Each structure stands twice: as structure tokens, then as C-alpha cells.
Amino acid sequence: MDEKKTDRRILRTRQKIKETFAHLMEVKGFEAITIRDLTECADINRGTFYLHYLDKYDLLEKSEDELFEEMERLTDEAWEDVSRDQFEKVNMNEPLPFIIKLFEYLEENYDFIKVLLGPNGNSAFQVRVKEVIQKKMLDKFLIHSHPEHMLVPLDYLVAYVSSAHLGVIQQWLERGMDRTPQEMALLLSKISNFGPAYVAGLKETVEE
Amino acid sequence: MDEKKTDRRILRTRQKIKETFAHLMEVKGFEAITIRDLTECADINRGTFYLHYLDKYDLLEKSEDELFEEMERLTDEAWEDVSRDQFEKVNMNEPLPFIIKLFEYLEENYDFIKVLLGPNGNSAFQVRVKEVIQKKMLDKFLIHSHPEHMLVPLDYLVAYVSSAHLGVIQQWLERGMDRTPQEMALLLSKISNFGPAYVAGLKETVEE
DNA sequence: CCTTTTAATGAACACGATGTTGTGTAATCA
């Protein structure tokens, strides 16, 4: 049913469609794109589009799927390395390698990702990015945490942290990636480990 | 140009449109709604719709505007009270009143808001919710923080915290509002003040 | 290299949603 097609014509056509799609997403946003637009711009027959995709939603989904799968593959890989090497060690001031990998991948696909995670982006895709982060955070909390010290429900805590990470990613994209993946991962590590109040310099006002 | 219309017919028609719109958003989602659908369901003439709105995007925008403005009004009010009463006091373990107000307002408009902030929601609206939170957080940090203790850039910190809050709101909506606004605000206060790592019970593993 | 297979083209089609217009009706306001 879903056998891999190797015909060069198919690969060429699909690539051209996806390229043009990514381009038009930047230019006019997803909703404004019509199949006519896309196929004219890609210089292929309109009917040809329907040989490969059901409609533009199908195209979006399949494009996102590819990004998502690679994102998950890379971060899973990095996460397994850490789990094996430093299973019991929690470094308060070191960035998580899988977060670095995530930023690196986003950087590679900047043009398209910026649109998907931007203000006119796709909520469903943002949920999937959060899921990638959530999975690892859940792991981390379940392995390293002391349940008796868990002050809030786990699912809310995970929602908090993964959304925070996504928010910082979005800010980073909006600022035109003004820092390296390493710097970003370290920054996230600091806030998450020391807490927003502490890194903001708020805690002292109370302690003194 | 934008004078207030008081004609009952206008008010009735617009209300019916907005009601039906909110209803259809829940049932089939924004993209699947057609003006035909909407006007048939609202039992008004299709042409009448165009006397009030340019298209469905205009309708969405204006509906969101109303939610946004009320959201901002309520939270601004609560924020000013705090700024006046306890300007210098930072309570580590007390919920922020404006966050309580925010949750209360979301609760009142559950049906519509749940769609807008859900997985098939509107990214632009989510940005606006974050902006409401951001504005206050920025205030808080600027007033109470010690700049010399600021460990990360302010904009990234604000992005982190406001996105985290939005994420928790979304989780709360998905869980069918399983807690009270007060409980949610307290929960958020705990995580933000003590830090994700601490409330997860992670910090002890390092300190011991 | 030649044959077979099949992807892509171009044109045509019915269909549905859009946004506009003109006329008549009925509700609202002053």
C-alpha cells in the first residue's frame, strides 16, 4: 500500500511541490495558498498535484510529518546517549544535549519552521514539538525525582516546562536565531533548574 | 466611521452570528466553516452576513478582539490593585491575583476559548494571551528584580514564563478545568517561584 | 537498445462557495 516509489519523476515532482509549498508558506501563509497558486508557481500541472496529495491539508500534514520524524529521531538519539552515560547524574548547570540537537535541527530548517511556529503558524505542529520535549521531560522527572517532593501534579509540571521551552524557541526564531543552539540550551537549563524567580533576581528580595 | 450602532436589528443579527460561530467552531473547527453553513445555521440571509463582516477571517478577528479586550481589562484591573497595595512585597507562595482573574474569565468562556487555545486553535490568539501575561511579568521583573542577579536575557525569561503559563492553561482546558482558578494560580506561582526542578523534587539529588 | 510501463500534461467537466447587486418588505426610530 505504501511502498516506496523510486521513480525519479515522482521524487522530482514531490520535491518541487514541497519546495514551492515552503516558499509560499513564507510569502502568503498557509490559508492563502491555493492549489492553483502552488502548481503554477511550481510549474507543474494542477492535476499532477492530486496524484500525490489529497488536498493542501494533506500536503501540510505530510510536510510536518517529515520534520517531526527527523526531530524525534535526532532528539531520541541524543536522549538515549545521556540516559546510558550519566543515568544518575543531574547537572544543574549543563544544557541537555537533546535540546541542543533540537535547536540545531530547527536552525537547519529555519525558513519553514519559522512559519509553522510563528504567529500565523499551525497549532497542531506546535503541539507536536511540545510532545517531543514532553516525552524527555517526563522521563527525566520519573527517573530522577523524589515523588515525596513533587509539589504539583506531574502533568501540569510537564505542560509548564515543555510549553516554556517552545516559547523560548519561538522567541529565538523571531529574533532571527541570535544565539547558538548551545547557548540556548544552557539558557533553558538555567531557568528550569534555578527557577524563573531566581534567574530574574527576585528571590533575594524575599530572603533578605 | 466606527460609530456605535444601537439598532436592535443589528445587535440581534450580530449576536446570532457570533453565537452560531462559536457553536460551529466547537463542532467542525474554523477552517471547515463556510458562510453558507453559518448563515443557514443562524437562520439569516447569506447576504446579511456581508453587511457586518468582510469574511470569516474578519469575524474570527472581531470575536477574538472582544475576548482579548475583556481579558486585558480584567487582568489590568487586578494588576493595578496589587501594584498599589503591595508594591514592594513579593509573596513566594501566593498566587497572583491577575492570574486568578484570567482563569476565571477563561472559565466563563470555556466553550469558545477551548477551541481557540486547543490543538486546532489559532496561533495568533495564543500569542495575544501570552502578551497579556507578558506585560505583567515584565512589570514584575522590572520592579522587583535585581538586575545584577539577572542570569538570562529578560526577553527570553519573559517568553519562558508566559509560554509556560499558556501551556498550563491549555492543559487545564484539556482536562476539563479540573481545578479552581485559585488552585491553578497557586500551582503556577509555586513552579515559577521555586523552579521546575525544585517542585519536581530534582534538586535534592544534587544537593545531597 | 527496444519495449513496456507509468508519470505528467492539457483540456474539459460538474460542483460548491464567494462576494456583489437590485428590488421589495418589515422592523425600528424620531
Add this chain to the structure above:
DNA sequence: TGATTACACAACATCGTGTTCATTAAAAGG
């Protein structure tokens, strides 16, 4: 009550959709 105007109804051109068919061209395989 009389003037105003929001609304209903119907018709219209326009556009994008998704499908079909015969035709052309390119790739795969022997």
C-alpha cells in the same frame, strides 16, 4: 405616523476544487 434602513430573496459572475480522459514523454527493465 412617516422616514429610515436593516434584512430577505434571488440572480449573477467569478473562482477554486477535485475528477476524468486521451495524449505525450520519460523512466524502468529485459
